[in-house]
Amino acid sequence: MSSFDVVVIGSGPGGYVSAIRCAQLGFNTAIIEKYPTLGGTCLNVGCIPSKALLDSSHHYHDATSHFKEHGIDIAGEIKVNFEQMIARKQGVVDQNVSGIKYLMDKNKITVLEGVGSFEDATHVKVTKNDGSSETIEAKNVIIATGSKPSSLPFIKIDKEKIITSTEALKLKEVPKHLVIIGGGVIGLELGQVYLRLGAQVSVVEYMDRIIPTMDASLSKELTKVLKKQGMKFYTSHKVKSVERNGADVKVEAENKKGETITLDGDYALVSVGRRPFTDGLNADKAGVKLTDRGQVEVNEHLQTNVSTIYAIGDVVRGAMLAHKAEEEGVFVAETIAGQKPHIDYNLVPGVVYTWPEVAAVGKTEEQLKEAGVQYKSGSFPFKALGRSRASMDTDGFVKILADAKTDEVLGVHMIGARTADLIAEAVTAMEFKASAEDISRMSHAHPTYAEAVKEAALAATDNRPLHM
Template identity: 55%
Template structure:
């Protein structure tokens, strides 16, 4: 008889959510985690601590730029970096202890240590081997380096996102290699704190894959905030020179080469699946060329009884995507028939303003040859946004030209990460833009901009 119905390797958002759902459905569950705290990369060195620093640095920005306009006068606050890091650590501790409480509440065993799978149905943690009917790999991802470049990461001068959350002091200058979500968020933090930030991006624009109009607007706004951008640049080397780093790159158009020196270089060129030490090669688990675990529609690998979810499999590396897969797999193992709608998974960039998207972009629809219409509304027409000095940006809703069914939405503006979910729910129910337009929205709220964009898909917005 198996020790457990389910053993999950990894306690990040995919793993711990899957474990809780398994336990709720009556499955005897254990989670393997080698960190001293639960929550994986997201809670410990990813989503949560970065949002704490974004929040703190945004408050500083408000004090420096907007308080006096509202009649809040006085000396601008100074930055106590040690205290800010302590605040960040407190936020992390609160969240990780919360997951530990949920494990106890749901009678989930925490198998402390790093796990491997010596054979189907067996998980080894330290010297102990545990039996399980089902083994779920939810080991997440790790920072990847720059393809084809010479890079040595020491997490002090040349850092990944992990080191960037623990710098000894705010650098005077920071080069960010990579203009994606992680680079822009952490670049924004240090720019607000006084660093001179330069973002070096291989593509011709930032946030590759995002709606092109939103990406251009975001780059324009961040430039006004003081960030500098070098796009179309292939980085060949990142080297440490005593107490600073040097980034060497070649501009793809024209082949000219250049160098930038900085106190710190953040390498933010994406993440790769983390499967080291699991023993997948010996088991014969099939991996893709990108190192992802290949699974079927039920998250099963080619080895019976072994499953995988989250960052280790194909799809966007997002905590909430992993959570949905974790819940769906738990329900499948309990005999239910859940479904994850991969067409309605939102993405958010927590800069200021925030950027959020769901569904398809105009570029994708043009490539497909699908007829569509666009409704757009600027936050300049939103009373709440203007009152809060947050009128940069817009809401864009894309709908099918014939049926009016919502195909996607792209928001750059205040609280975009919260506003996008109204559109997610609408899309989940197959709603038309008119359905959103005819839904009463409270005034004055940022959400009225979503309604106005939906109205713009029809006869036109009211406040445009």
């Protein structure tokens, strides 16, 4: 029987990063993955492929909508080769997946293909696709089994016309009318992909606004921009039924007044969140407790009730984000090594990769008001930046929230070009307890989108932006 210092179950961003850090720290490490490719949801059917399609569709949108104004004339009709677009997406996925395999080999991590399940607290059974199995011994186990798309009880996902994000990434055609159930990150990103390619896109959201967990100002601005692009929204609507009739799908939803709408489309994308995935793990055999929401129960050290078993990523509490899982993976590896790592969950940023991009870190205005915190706010619109006007990316703004007395930055919320990258500046500043004035006195290169961060900090400091 093979024995390891650490066995990681699941090879998504949390799992493979954790395995790498364990190996760096000198542990004999194994990683178990049930699929033939490493990388989990993120690399195979999530973050990476969706961004590939977002970028491809963005290029097409620019070619059809903006090139002429830039002085770029393209002879003939511009067409979408959707088959090639999907093929390029898969090529990007394959490159990233092979990169993870290289990292496993480089760090001398044993990769075991199969379903990992507990025999007891120190033994994990690996069941392969051909039905054969082997059992390995582990001094420590890290559960990193991730999540799966959620649905509603009355919806039957057929993976053909009533689909999840997984199927939406590999369609054979551009939908005529894509009805999206759920106005969160995944639905909006995939919705914009197909909107750019010519689909009619309708979003049905139960809450009174899209991206409801983010600052309300971001939701308002993103709604305005996406409506301008042609996306339709039905907020404060509860889906009552989703039915397929041959090649068509009918979605019925009801608003708070009891009024019903019917949306007829050729595809319905169910995007109502994700659920922790522990199917087949046999956590009970190891004595590991799960919560009533199906999450693995952990303490502040990401340790389960069994001292040698840890859990990270989507399968535990908190935001289901790849980078959050990565931080937790490193945290657990260093904890096992006897180090004293830390994670500030308040400083884990959230991003929506639509265009304009949406990014945020820290507290929202709604959270500060609910907590009774006295704060000040400073905003700056991208349309006032020379760089934004030069690139024709003038939608959006940066908003900085700071403590009314100490000026410490409490939250940064932005929507606009490249905010997915700009948010790292805010995370860095807040990690070191920066004030709004600190940011306002830092030199920002001109002309850049980042100048909006400096200007918002000036607005928050004493309402003195330079370019507005």
